[in-house]
Amino acid sequence: MTHAIELQQARRVFGSVVALDDVSLAVAPREFFALLGPSGSGKTTCLRLIAGFDRPDDGRVLLDGRDVTDAPPFQRNVNTVFQDYALFPHMTVAENVAYGPRVRGVAAAERRKRALDMLDLVRLGDFGDRRPNQLSGGQKQRVALARALVNQPKVLLLDEPLGALDLKLREEMQAELKALQQRLGITFVYVTHDQGEALSMADRVAVFNEGRIEQLDAPRELYARPRTAFVASFVGSANVVDGPLASRLTGRPAAFAIRPELVQIYPADSPVDGGLVSCEGVLEDILYHGASSRCHVRLMPQAVLAVVRTESAELTPLPQPGARVRLAWRPEDAVPLRKD
C-alpha cells in the first residue's frame, strides 16, 4: 500500500533552532491524522513541508509515493486551510472559492457552478456574492474549507483552523469536519495544540515535542499507555512519578505515569486493599469542576499528585484541605515511562 504522505528523516533548521530533527512519519490514505504539540514543537513546520511552503534541509517528502521534496506548492495535489483563513479581500466569496479552478483554466460559468456547489456543501450557499470582511469567523473558516476542497485534493492540510473560534462553535465544527472527512474520503492532516481536539477527531496522532515525534499512536493508546513523561503530561495531564517517589512506592526507581481519575482518595487511616499501591500525603487544595473535583495531594516536598474524582451522591465527602489522606491505585494502571 502506498502511503498518502510520507516524511523520511526530515530535518529543518532555522538559524540555531532545530525545528524538525530527523522526523519520519507515514499517513495512510483516507486517514484523519493529527499533528499535536505545544507551540514551537515543529508540527506547523512539518505541515509546511508537506504543503510545499518550505523545503527540508535534509530528508524527503513523498506524496502518493512520488518524491515532491523540491516541488513547489502549485505542483502538489494538496490543499491547505490556513490559520488566518487567508481569504482574498478583493474577491467575493464565490470568486475566492473559484480561485483554484480559475488558475487551472476552468471556464467562468463552470467554475462558478463548482464554487456554489461547494459552498452548499459547507452550508453557505447564499453567501456567494458577499465579501470576506462581511463574514463572521466561523463563516470565513467554512469558505476557506470550501476553497480548498473545490480542487478535489487527495490530501487536505488544516493548520489550527478552529483556534480563533469560541468553545461552542469549535465543538460544532469539530464534529462537522470529522463527518466531512469521512464522507469525502480524503486524507486529512490536522495541526493542533489542543489535545482534546486531537483525541476526539483523529484516527492517529503524532505528538511533537522540540522537533521530534515522541509518540505516534491511536488516541486510545496515547491516553492509556503514554510512553514518555512528556506525552503523559501533555495528553490528558497524567501524574508523572519518577525517581525517589517511584522508589518509595514500588521499590524500583523506574518512572511511571498514573491517570488522576484512576487514583482513589481516602481519609488517612482508612484500610486499603492489599493488591493496591498506596501512599499517604497532605491534601493541599480541591478544585471543584461541577461534574468532578480535582484534588492536589502533596506526598513529598517536591511531589504533588493530582486526583480526579467524579462527583456522585454515594461517595463520602472529601476531607478538608490540610487533612492527611491516603491514595491508592491498581499496579497495572501505572504506565511505565521510557527514559529519554
Added chain:
Amino acid sequence: MRSRRDWSRPSVWQKFAAAAGLAFLHLPVLVIVLYAFTTEDRTYQFPPPGLTLHWFEVAFARSDIWEAMRLSLLVAAVATLLAIVLGTLAAFGMARRPFPGKESITLLFVLPIALPGIITGLALLAGIRSVGIDPGFWTIVAGHVTFCLVIVYNNVLARLRRIPPSWVEASMDLGAGRWQTFRLVLLPQIATALLAGGMLAFALSFDEIIVTLFTAGHEKTLPIWFYNELFRPRERPITNVVAVVVILVTLPLILAAYYLTRPDEHGPGA
C-alpha cells in the same frame, strides 16, 4: 494641590496653539494665490490695491512659460514611468526575510532622500562631467528617477509589508504559479499604493528645483523658469500666476495619493 482639569480635553491655549500652527502652515500659499490677482505690479504692497485677471491672460500668452511647462510635464511623465518600474521591482525584491546585505541596500534606498539635494545635485554633475556627457533632457530625467523611485519603493513596500504571507502561500497552494499569484493576488492589493507612489513621484518631479539646477544644462523646466524670475523686479504677478498653476497641478495629485493610501476595507487587514 491636584489639578482639577480633565486631562482628556484640551485647554483653550492648546487648541489655539494647534490652530495657529496649522494656519501658519497654510497662510503663505494663500498669500501667493491672492497676489496673483493684484493690480499692482511693482511692489508687494499689502493690501493689494485691486484685483484683476489680467495677469492670467498675460501669462497664458507667454511662449517661454508654455515651453517650460511642456518640458516639466514631459520630464515628470518619463521619470515617473521609470520610477514606477524600478521602484516596484525594488520593493518586491526587498519584501522578504532578512538576507545578507539587506541593511546596506536599505540604506542605499534611503540616501537619495536623506542626503541634502545639493549633494545629490553636485554628485550627479560630477558624475555627468566625469563620463563626459552633456547635461540635457536625459540628465534631468536621470536625476529625478533616482529619488522618484525611492518614493514609489517606499509606498509599495509599505503596502507589501501589510499583506500576510499566507495569501501568497494560499494562492500557490491552490495551484497558481508565481506570475499568476502576482497578477491575481498581489497586483490588486498594491495597485492603489503604486498609483499613489506614482502620483507623488510626478508631483515631486514636476516641481523639483534643487537637483535640477545642477543637471539641466541649458534646458528650462518650469521651476527653473520660476527660479530665474525670482530675481526680476518686474513681471512679479506673472510669477505669481505660474505659482498658482503649479499649485493647481500638484494639489490634486497629493490629495488623491493621500486618499488612495488611507487604510480601507478592501485592503490588507480586512
Added chain:
Amino acid sequence: MAASLAGSLRGRSAFYAALLLLPPLLWLGTVYLGSLFALLFQSFYSIDEFTARIVPKLTLDTYRRLVSHPANLDIIRRTLFMAIAVTLASAVVAFPIANYMARYAGPKMKAFFYVGVMLPMWTSYLVKVYAWRLILAKQGILSWFFGAAGAERLLDALLRIPSIGGPSLASSYLGMFVVFVYMWLPFMILPLAAALERVPGSLLQASADLGARPGQTFRTIVLPLALPGLAAGSVFTFSLTLGDYIIPSVVGAPGFFIGMMVYQQQGTAGNLPLAAAFSVVPIVLIALYLSLAKRLGAFDAL
C-alpha cells in the same frame, strides 16, 4: 514577515529576488553611488590657479584651502548655527500641533490635521520660498500687520539687532530663520505626532494622580517619551537647513552659507573640487548628527 512572490521557497527564491533587485540596484549603483564617488574624487583634485582647469591629481590641497581660509570657516559656522537654531525652534513650534494631533483630536480631526500638515509639505518648495519673499518684503503683509497692530517700533527694534537684523525682514537672518522654520515644520510635526501618539494617556493620568503638576508631568514623562520623535524630526530640520542653497540666496543677509558656496563654486567659479570639498562638510556633519540621533532613538521613530 512580509509576503513575497519569491519568498516562499528557498534556493530558487534567492535567485528570483536577486533578479528583481538587479535593475533598481544597477541604476542606483551606477547613477547615484557612482556620482557620489565621482564627487568624492573631485574633492581630492585641485584647481590650477592660472589655467582655471581641474588638475586630476589626488591631493589634499583643496581641503587645506577649505579649512585655512577664515571666510570659509565663517561660512561653515554660520550654517551650522542656523541649522541648530532652526532645529530648536521647529521643535518648540511643532510641539503644540503634534500634541493636539496625537492626544486630543478625534479620528476625523486627526485625518484633517494630517492632510493639513501634509499638503504644505508637498507644495512646491519654490512657491513657498517665493511666498515668504512676498510676505517679508518691506511693504509686504508682515510690515502691514505690524503697522496695523501698532507695533512698528517693535519691528524696527528687531531689525536693528546686530547680526540677525537687517534693512528689512526679507534681507535679514531673522527672516531667513523664519522661512527655514516654516519650510521644515511638517517634517518635525509628523514624527513627533507619531511618537506622542504612542504615549498612553493613562501615564499622564497616573502622573497627575501621584501629585505631579502639569509642568512636572511634561518634563518628566512627556518629554523623555517624545524624544525619539523629536530626534527623528530634527534629523530633517538639521540636514535640510545645512544643505540648502536657495533660501539663503532668496531671503536673507549677504553672508554666505555652505549650500550657496557649493553652488557658486561649481557654477561661475568653475571650481568643482572646492565645491565638492565644501559639500563633504555637510555630509560629515549630518553623519555625526545621525549617529547622535540614532542613540536618542530617532531610527525607531521614523
